[in-house]
Amino acid sequence: MIDTSYALGALAAMAAVTFGLRALPFLAARFLQSSPLVQRLGRFLPLAIMTLLLLHTLVGSARQNPSGPWAELIAVVLVVALQWWRRHALLSILAGTVLYVLLRNRVG
Amino acid sequence: MTSAPTEKPPSSPPAISVLTLSVPVAMGYVPLGMVFGFLFVQAGAPWWLALVASVWVYAGAAQFMMVPMLAAGLPVASIALATLVVNLRHIFYGLSLLNKLPSQSGARWYLVFALTDETYSVLTTLPPGTRAGQMVTVALLNQGWWVLGTLLGAVIGAQAQMGLVGLDFALAALFAVLAVEQWRSAASSAPLWVAVASYGMALVVMPQQALLVAITLSVLAGLFWPQAAPQEVAP
Numbered sequence: 001m002i003d004t005s006y007a008l009g010a011l012a013a014m015a016a017v018t019f020g021l022r023a024l025p026f027l028a029a030r031f032l033q034s035s036p037l038v039q040r041l042g043r044f045l046p047l048a049i050m051t052l053l054l055l056h057t058l059v060g061s062a063r064q065n066p067s068g069p070w071a072e073l074i075a076v077v078l079v080v081a082l083q084w085w086r087r088h089a090l091l092s093i094l095a096g097t098v099l100y101v102l103l104r105n106r107v108g
Numbered sequence: 109m110t111s112a113p114t115e116k117p118p119s120s121p122p123a124i125s126v127l128t129l130s131v132p133v134a135m136g137y138v139p140l141g142m143v144f145g146f147l148f149v150q151a152g153a154p155w156w157l158a159l160v161a162s163v164w165v166y167a168g169a170a171q172f173m174m175v176p177m178l179a180a181g182l183p184v185a186s187i188a189l190a191t192l193v194v195n196l197r198h199i200f201y202g203l204s205l206l207n208k209l210p211s212q213s214g215a216r217w218y219l220v221f222a223l224t225d226e227t228y229s230v231l232t233t234l235p236p237g238t239r240a241g242q243m244v245t246v247a248l249l250n251q252g253w254w255v256l257g258t259l260l261g262a263v264i265g266a267q268a269q270m271g272l273v274g275l276d277f278a279l280a281a282l283f284a285v286l287a288v289e290q291w292r293s294a295a296s297s298a299p300l301w302v303a304v305a306s307y308g309m310a311l312v313v314m315p316q317q318a319l320l321v322a323i324t325l326s327v328l329a330g331l332f333w334p335q336a337a338p339q340e341v342a343p
Contacts, residue, residue, distance in 0.1 A: 002152045002178050010178060011157075013188040014165045021195045022223045025202030026216075032203060037331060042200040044302075044330030047294045049196055050287035051303035052326065053169070056319045057280040059311070072280070079281045083288040090136045092288075096281040097143075097274075104274035 065104065075100035126242050129233065130249040133226045137250065141257020142264070143278050144171050149265030151179040162258040166222060166251055169286070170194045172279040193323060201228045208232075210240030222247040224254075225286070302329045 025032055032038050058076060062069035079096035083089065145158040148171075161171050170191045177187050201223060208231065209216050219231070227250050231243060291300060303326050310321035 002157070003181075004154065004157065006181070006184075007153060007157055007178055008160070010174065010184045010187045011161055011164055013184050014161075014167070014170060014174060014191045017188050017191045018165055018167045018170060018195050018198070019221055021192070021198045022202055023217075023220050024199050025206060026209070026220055029203075029206050032199075033206075040333075041327065041330050042203065043295065044299050044333060045327065046197045046200060046299075047287065047290040047297075048299035048303040048306075048326040048330060049193065049323065050283060050290050051300050052307055052319060052322050053194060054280060054283040054287050055304065055307045056322075057283055059318070061274075061277060061280060071274075072277075075277060076280060076284055079284040080288055083285045084292075087289075089285045089289075090139060092285050093140070093278055093281040096284070097278045100277035100281075101272055101274040105272055 071100055071103035074103065126246040126249065129230050130246050130253070133230065133250045134253040136226065137253035138257040138260070140168060140278070140282075141254045142261030143275070144168070144175075145258040145261025145263075146265035146268075147172070147175050147261075147276060147278075149262045150268075151175050153178070155259075155262040155266050158258050158262040159255065162255045163251075165191075166224065166254065167191070167195055168224065168254070169279070169282055172276075172282065176276065189320075193319070198223060201225075205231060208234075208236075210243060212240055215240040215244050219243055219247055222251055224250070226250060298333060299326070299330070302326055302333065 054076075058069075058072050062072045065071060075096045078099055079092045082095055083092040086092070141162065144162070145155075148158045148161065149155055161174075165171055173190060173194055174187055177190065202220070205223070205228070209219050219227075223231075227247050230246055230250070234243065234246075287300075291297065294300075303322070306322040306325035306329065307318065309325060310318040314321045
């Protein structure tokens, strides 16, 4: 059971951080638009961070999977291929998740 | 939360209704919101807490990510830091909307709050001169789909006895989709390979703090990486 006041505190912190990030460009527009460093990071970081989050989540799942990282690898290849081919986010996510659940519950 | 923000041309027909724009978002938000609500309740949260998360935080990937963190009772500071990392990209989204959002403060700040990947991509699709009311309507509809999905998932999750392992792979799949879309719209693949190398190094050096170390390495690389012709970030 998740403690309610602890969860509410965490949600409040998450809400504040998320809103702060979304609002920052509107509060510090002049600085952000004129800073070449920010522009550089703006081109570089989104793809890098998404890749890191993906790797980190995959490594986390694979560590909890006693039968090795194969289920994670197969499912993520399916998601990437589907998304590259059809560009239908929901289809890619559902297909990958269903395949992974099947692999873990039948094979693993 | 998904989609390619930069690909759609801004030349959609002016008569396009906001409901039409919101339908594809609904197709993604209702089922994904259901998965979130379901996982959160199964992890031990009351159903209404899932609703609070979707009304209050409203950030898909971060909400998925917090489920195991809350279940494990991690410190609030760690959860806030993880949220910062997952949502960092929103800074760069906002930069390109600076001149497009309405100036009335109520409408403006709700839109800033509701600036998820999908709402961002819908807002960039709207033709210039779209009324503030229409922008707010489409953003409210989108959040409504997310909250509705969460409620459905939470109610189902509260009744179901699940023995299935691996449903939380939805988060990895979501990150994979977002990475593919960023990759497609990026000028170069260098950030992807830098990230892979950074994560590999971080796993060897500090496996307990791999994500943080890898992000630091990637930021440093991003500052010094030689870059080709600059892309427009703001209009």
